[in-house]
Amino acid sequence: MYTLKKSLGQHFLKDDNICRKIVAAVRSEKPQQLLEIGPGGGAITRYLMDLPGVSFKAIELDDEKVQYLLNTYPALKDKIIHQSILDSTVPFEGPFHIVGNFPYNISTQILFKILEWKEQVPVITGMFQKEVAQRVAAPPGSKIYGVTSVLIQAFYEVAYLFDVSEQSFTPPPKVKSGVIRLKRKETVIAMKSVKTFTVLVKTAFNQRRKTLRNAVKPLFPEAILKNEIFGRRAEQLSVADFAALSFKMQS
Template identity: 35%
Template sequence: MPFAKRSLGQNFLQDPNTARRIVAALEIAPGDHVLEIGPGRGALTEWIVAAEPARVQALEKDRDLAQALPERWPVLEVLAGDALAHPWESIDSPSYKVVGNLPYNVASPLIWDFISRAGDYGRAVFMVQYEVARRLTAEPGSSDYGALTAWVRNFAATTLLFKVGPAVFRPKPKVDSGVVLFSPLADRPGQKAARALAGLLRACFQKRRKQLSNILKSQWENGIGQWFAEQGLSGTLRPENLSPRHFRDMAERFGDHFFT
């Protein structure tokens, strides 16, 4: 198999036990369609294929790996391309399950896109930098809670499954990793609400140390102040004190006027 490419942020998983645990979290069943993002040398692929889903696809940007992987697993359908440009809307069935050891440098924007654009899927399991895993699973009021947290948690429930040390990778990263389970919510924002929510989160968390009444000062007298009062919320709160649902409700109510 080809060597790791630093330009692509590749850190290949070497430990079979860790790979087995990640794939087990997908709960692959007969009839499932599994899509693996960035299979690398196939540490996860081996366990996915062994579970015998109905269909196995792998999305791989590295051309050398994209050519080598089907030689080892002929059943594997390789999609050569960049996950950041993938049409996630094509995922539209609960039988879809998605997994990947994501490069640290693209994990956050990739998850941001996937979680909001995928039509429907059964579950997803991603290994990311541990700091990002903490952000994805943080609760309001914590230092890890941010725009990524509030965005993702409006589309999926997240669970930090386990922590992974650097020793199981080649080359070894300088930080720990974390494995996160994503379970799609039945009630997710529509396209229009999602655009408003994204704008609201950017506006708030770019000034996260300020009070919300100051961040939203220009809109406060146009209804947002009243909304805060209705919710029993103080304008002295900071962005990390609002729940994901609070942000969604505000975006849906005021998005046409303030955040699109």
């Protein structure tokens, strides 16, 4: 067997109904190449590895879990990438889908890592702490709308699929979980550059209680800052608003 490591944010799924729902959500998108992040004890891996016509890989940092998976599911030989997703290079050539019960302590970092691969990742089906899942899906004006919401929604449509109870895990986490699906937008809104857009969004939300005029003052010429939009707060701006403003930033 294996042990649970709190340092890696491990909570393993034990509810087979939830596993099947996640797998069904993945199958409905008809992936040809599929990466599972954090397979752990293999709760959904055992279904994913046998999907017909799908080239499957899993990425797992924990030595003990890698050994357990290889011993329990010999067919995973040569399909496990033994490292952290945060240090990984692109695992496939061409498009691939991503699925995972993402470790809660680095789930936002994982999303930002996937954004680096967005040209190759059309669909992500992931389980997150419910608060994080809601934040990713949050609309402008919401108290939980922030950096993660804007940066993800600039490139992906977000759908909140279903809640997952604490009792579906071993050990039960202290928080509820949620499964979301991200589908890459066919047309991405025009922005000066991804880097410029990202700097603007992070700067704006870094002081979210201030008006935009005060929060992002160093990024814009003084004349531009007189525009009425700078009297709003960051949470009141849409993705399109941030994208449009990126063109007016000082180079």
